[in-house]
Amino acid sequence: MERPRILVVGGGFAGLECARRLERKLAATEAQITLVAPFSYQLYLPLLPHVAAGVLTPQSVAISLRRTLHRTDIMPGGAIGVDPRAKVCIVRKITDEVVAEPYDYLVLAPGSVTRTFDIPGLVDHARGMKTLAEATYVRDHVIAQLDLASATLDQAERESRLQFVVVGGGYAGTETAACLQRLTTAALDRYPRLDPRLIKWHLIDIAPRLMPELGEHLGTRAMKVLRDRGVDVSLGVSVAEVSEQSVTLTDGRVLPCRTLIWTAGVAASPLIGTMDAETVRGRIAVTPEMRVPQFEGVFALGDAAAVPDLAKGDGAVCPPTAQHSARQGRRVADNVIAALRNQPLEPYYHKDLGLVVDLGGKDAVSKPVGVEMTGVPAQLVARGYHLMAMRTNVAKFRVGCNWLINATAGDDFVRTGFLARQPARLRDFEYTGAYLTKEQIREHTRALHVGH
Structure with missing residues (x-):
C-alpha cells in the first residue's frame, strides 16, 4: 500500500519545526514527507540586522535543512499555486521547471513578503x-x-x-x-x-x-x-x-x-491568493487546530495564516513572529499525525515567553x-x-x-x-511576481492527470 504523502510548503520556522516533529513522531512506513523550499536553509530572520551590520556572516544565520532533517525529501523550489480540490501543489523548481506535486496532507507555511503601499517611487x-x-x-x-x-x-x-x-x-x-x-x-x-x-x-x-x-x-x-x-x-x-x-x-x-x-x-505570501479560501486581512483563515476548513487535509500556519490567539480571545489572531511560527509548526505536526491515525486534533494555545x-x-x-x-x-x-x-x-x-x-x-x-x-x-528579491493564476493551476492539474 502506498504511503500517505505529506507535503510541507516552506522551510522557515513553521515549516522546519513541522517537518522535524513529523520525522520524530512518524515511523518511516507511516508517511512520505516532502518539504518544498527554494533554499537549502532555514533563515534565522531575527538576526538579519546583524548580517547587514557585518556582525554575523550570512552563513551564520542560514541553518542547514539537510543537517536538521534526515528522512524528509527536500524539493528545491517554490510553491506557486495550489489546487486543493484536486490535492495538487504546483512547484517551480530552481531550474524553472514547473511540476504538479500531489499530496494527501498539505501544510502551508509559505511565510510572508514585505508589505508595501501605493507610495510614489517606493517599490x-x-x-x-x-x-x-x-x-x-x-x-x-x-x-x-x-x-x-x-x-x-x-x-x-x-x-x-x-x-x-x-x-x-x-x-x-x-x-x-x-x-x-x-x-x-x-x-x-x-x-x-x-x-x-x-x-x-x-x-x-x-x-x-x-x-x-x-x-x-x-x-x-x-x-x-x-x-x-x-x-x-x-x-x-x-x-x-x-x-x-x-x-x-x-x-x-x-x-x-x-x-x-x-x-x-509584512503581508502573507501571494501563494494564499491562488486558492479560493477565506482570508483575514490577507492571511488564510484557519480553525484553532490550524485546519483550512474549506479543504480536506489542508493545514496553514505561520505568517500566512490567521491563527486564532486563544490566549487573548476576542477574535484576536497570532502575530507573525518566529516564536509563534515555531510553536505552531509543532502543533500542526501533531494534528497531521492525529488526522492520519483518526485521532482528535488539538487547538493551538500558547504561553507568551x-x-x-x-x-x-x-x-x-x-x-x-x-x-x-x-x-x-x-x-x-x-x-x-x-x-x-x-x-x-x-x-x-x-x-x-x-x-x-x-x-x-x-x-x-x-x-x-x-x-x-x-x-x-x-520584487527582485522576494519573487512576488512568480505565482500562477487559477486557470494556469488548472492546466497543470489537468496535465498531471493526463500523465497518469
Whole structure:
C-alpha cells in the first residue's frame, strides 16, 4: 500500500519545526514527507540586522535543512499555486521547471513578503530586510555610500549619501536602524575625509510609540538609546514619496537621501491568493487546530495564516513572529499525525515567553516572562535566547564565534560586490511576481492527470 504523502510548503520556522516533529513522531512506513523550499536553509530572520551590520556572516544565520532533517525529501523550489480540490501543489523548481506535486496532507507555511503601499517611487527605490540576499545587499549599499561620499567633492551629493532612512518602528526596523547606525559610526575611523556630523540615521513610523508590544517603559528606553546615539526617531510620520536622491515625509520634510530601508510590516505570501479560501486581512483563515476548513487535509500556519490567539480571545489572531511560527509548526505536526491515525486534533494555545530586542553592542531591551530588563543583562538574555532557538549546534557555534570576533576584532567594512549592478527592488528579491493564476493551476492539474 502506498504511503500517505505529506507535503510541507516552506522551510522557515513553521515549516522546519513541522517537518522535524513529523520525522520524530512518524515511523518511516507511516508517511512520505516532502518539504518544498527554494533554499537549502532555514533563515534565522531575527538576526538579519546583524548580517547587514557585518556582525554575523550570512552563513551564520542560514541553518542547514539537510543537517536538521534526515528522512524528509527536500524539493528545491517554490510553491506557486495550489489546487486543493484536486490535492495538487504546483512547484517551480530552481531550474524553472514547473511540476504538479500531489499530496494527501498539505501544510502551508509559505511565510510572508514585505508589505508595501501605493507610495510614489517606493517599490523602485526602497530596500527590504526580509531575505538573506537583501541583508547582504543593504550592507554593501551602506558601505558603498560611505565610499562614494568620501570620494566626491560635491557637498550636496555627499550629504545625500550620508543620510539613511529606515521605515518601520517594529522589531525589524528598530534593530536594523540600531545595528547599521553602529556600523557607520564605527567605520568613521577609516574615512578621515568624512564629517561625522553629516552622517544621519532616521527611524520613521506612523504609530505613536516605538515597539508598543514591549510596553511604554521599555519602548521609551529603546527610543532614548537610539536618540542618544544620534538617530532621529520620528513617530506619527510616514513616507509620502521616494526618488533616487530624496525621501519626502508626510510632515513636509524632504530628506536628501539615497538609502531607504523599508520594514513597515509584512503581508502573507501571494501563494494564499491562488486558492479560493477565506482570508483575514490577507492571511488564510484557519480553525484553532490550524485546519483550512474549506479543504480536506489542508493545514496553514505561520505568517500566512490567521491563527486564532486563544490566549487573548476576542477574535484576536497570532502575530507573525518566529516564536509563534515555531510553536505552531509543532502543533500542526501533531494534528497531521492525529488526522492520519483518526485521532482528535488539538487547538493551538500558547504561553507568551516574552520579547527581546538587540540594539547592538551593550544595548538591548528584553522582557522575558514579563520581567523588564535593559542594558547588558537584557543583551545576555537576547543573545542567549537566539542561540537557544537555533536548531543546530553548528549554527550556534558559528553565531557565538562571530559575535566574539566582532566584539574583539571589529569590522573591516568590506563590500563583497556579489550583487553589484543587479536589480535590487523588493520584487527582485522576494519573487512576488512568480505565482500562477487559477486557470494556469488548472492546466497543470489537468496535465498531471493526463500523465497518469
